[in-house]
Amino acid sequence: MSNSIIHWFKFASPASFYPLAGRMIPWFWLLAAAFGLSGLWLSFFVAPTDAVQGDGYRIIFVHVPASWMSMFIYLVMAAWAGLGLVFNTRLSSMMAQALAPTGALMAFLSLWTGSFWGKPMWGTWWIWDARLTSELILLFLYVGFIALQASIDDPRRADKAGAILALVGSVNVPIIYFSVKWWNTLHQGSTVSLTKAPAMAHTMLLGMLLMALCFWMYAIAVALQRVRAIILERESHAEWVRELKEVLA
Amino acid sequence: MKAFAFVVRRDLLLAMRRKSDVLSALFFFVIVSSLFPLGIGAETALLRKIAPGVIWVAALLSTMLGLQRMFAADHADGTLEQMALSPEPLALLVGGKIAAHWLVCGLPLVALAPLIGLQFDLSGAELGILVLALLLGTPVLSLIGSVGAALTLGVRGGGVLLSLLVLPLYIPTLIFGSGAVYAHTAGQDAGAHLSLLGALLVLGLFFAPWATTAAIRIAIE
Helix, strand or coil: CCCCCCCHHHHHCHHHHHHHHHHHHHHHHHHHHHHHHHHHHHHHHHCCCECCCEHHHHHHHHHHHHHHHHHHHHHHHHHHHHHHHHHCCHHHHHHHHHHHHHHHHHHHHHHHHHHHHHHHHHCCCCCCCHHHHHHHHHHHHHHHHHHHHHHCCCHHHHHHHHHHHHHHHHHHHHHHHHHHHHHHHHHCCCCCCCCCCCCCCHHHHHHHHHHHHHHHHHHHHHHHHHHHHHHHHHCCCCHHHHCCHHHHC | CHHHHHHHHHHHHHHHHCHHHHHHHHHHHHHHHHHHHHHHCCCHHHHHHHHHHHHHHHHHHHHHHHHHHHHHHHHHCCHHHHHHHCCCCHHHHHHHHHHHHHHHHHHHHHHHHHHHHHHCCCCHHHHHHHHHHHHHHHHHHHHHHHHHHHHCCCCCCHHHHHHHHHHHHHHHHHHHHHHHHHHHHCCCCCHHHHHHHHHHHHHHHHHHHHHHHHHHHHHCC
């Protein structure tokens, strides 16, 4: 095992990860564009018009992937932050910091598109549905994380404090979700049920999955780009940064 | 255990020397909950309906007022560092500070709540459940809040930031706390909500001092 082909921990150092990330970014953009174009084509031209909801339902091709990603990114962010706290690796914390704005954007997009969908379907921009409410709280958690990191000047302390907040938040996310769910059933006897939707056509499901992959690749590409910026900012004192082509230019 | 009792006594003593801080948080609670009838109108049926929610939200906000004081003074004069250096486990001392915060900021709210409830025309049984729910729920507020207080130690704009961090985490306590009273009003058993509040309390007792300790060590590093 000692002669393994790649020494993985090599990329835990910002100096070696920076060029690697630079090489990976175009590929993820390419994947995002490919998945996005095929997903959009499928969802707008191939997927049939819904019998009940008409063409308005097509917003779910953006809405559902955005909601999935907002939850998934929070978990990934908490995992990176936890890794950074345990192993004291700077790069992990930088990844967590780079993911947070994208996650917040996804949560916001999911709420925004959700209310666009709700207006024609439910006749209202907002209902206090369990999913909507917990998505809103998730957005609050992202905003708290970003605000805490922004208000601490020492980057290492900001990393660690943010990590504790992200971990506490990830313990709380399921509790919040279930509490909101039970609260919802107590207060509103008959809200519109999202879970009992009619079985979806295969093309709809495929379109949604392709769009989810597109959002996923986009999130990776953007997070890598942002982490490169964070590395440059924090390591600006280092010799290797000063010798970079783009810095010298 | 002796160290725990000592920290509790010390913090209580400090709070007693500065009664105005404690009292202003209490009056804040009373004033905020009295504002609602003025804003909404004094229709008894409506007031009875919103009372548990209003009292709980007011309790949330008024415990938040005291949170910043939990560690700030000790951080400023170096006491917190001495605590971290002491042979006693820091989590135990932190637990003492949280207990003192609850005794100063939480318990008086529990005692005052029936009075506010009367203003909102709650019945005797509802008042009893409200008090029970607050008794179980306010320690959870102090426990969760301590994590936020430790994270924002010596940070720019600490007060506003603290509310941004802590309030979303308070939501389950708010839901189950006011839900207990609503369930009783709707003719259901409030036991389920109270049990869930108890579960939150146990979880908080286990995790919060530990997370707070980690946050304090980061702050004084």
